[in-house]
Amino acid sequence: MAEGHSPLAQFEIKRLVELNAGGLDVSFTNSSLFMVIAVAAITLFLTWSMRGRAMVPGRMQSMAELSYEFIANMLKENVGSEGRKYFPFIFSVFMFVLFCNLIGMIPYSFTVTSHIIVTFGLAALVFVTVTLVGIFRHGFKFLSFFVPSGVPAVLLVILIPIEIISYFVRPISLSVRLFANMLAGHTLMKVFGAFVIALSWWGGWLPLAFISALTGLEFLVAFLQAYVFAILSCLYLNDAVHLHH
């Protein structure tokens, strides 16, 4: 078999424009290109479909308004009325993850969110933002978040470290969930694609049927993972804004 046919070769980072900033490699890579494509697609989708500003929305305007209301309702349900000021943040994160996941489904493209550094950057952004929101709102009372109410003092000794550890695991679980879903999905599709070719005309239709079903599932997973990322960010925001468990 020729090289470059490993199912993991699709995740390789290729430098498109070599750039150097004082010894640091800041090249424009295929990952950066697809992030720019995702942001351009989001901006085009939202601005172009709203250009008519019709009172009774047509198809495209409906979709744009639907995505807005989806996140607005998510924030209202999970954070309450104070959630409104965090809407741009949660909406941007949700749309970015969603479009990066969906653009990765195009054949021969690159899935930005299939790299742990990208998903960790997003999860760290959410974690730090939520923690800062909690600290600026409540000051030192924020630490009362780690002390659940109605617990006997004997259990508190072991419960508080557990609470602190599970709080710091949040960015890790948030990032690894998205990363592993994208990695596993695309690797599986590549492996079954290789099976289709390897079994050629007499057996190739079976993995082909499986891959068709899997592609449908991957579209669902793309939406679902973006939704889960957004709703968990809202839940963490709720924890920071209203300090009870």
Added chain:
Amino acid sequence: MEVEAAKMIGAGLATIALAGVGLGLGNIFGSYISGSLRNPAAAPKVFGNVLLAFALTEAVALFALVIAFLILFA
């Protein structure tokens, strides 16, 4: 024992975690079906929670997958 053989065994052992994940997923959807058969009107309202629970449980399966990959390839 060779390192390669130990890596393979380790990766195989890591998939034992999927038993728990299978139980959890079956539990979630089983209780959703059971609840929505008793109260069909409430089913669409709670479906969002079902998807959230599914994704959170699936994440545990993927944590196991990441450990298996780490054992095999790192």
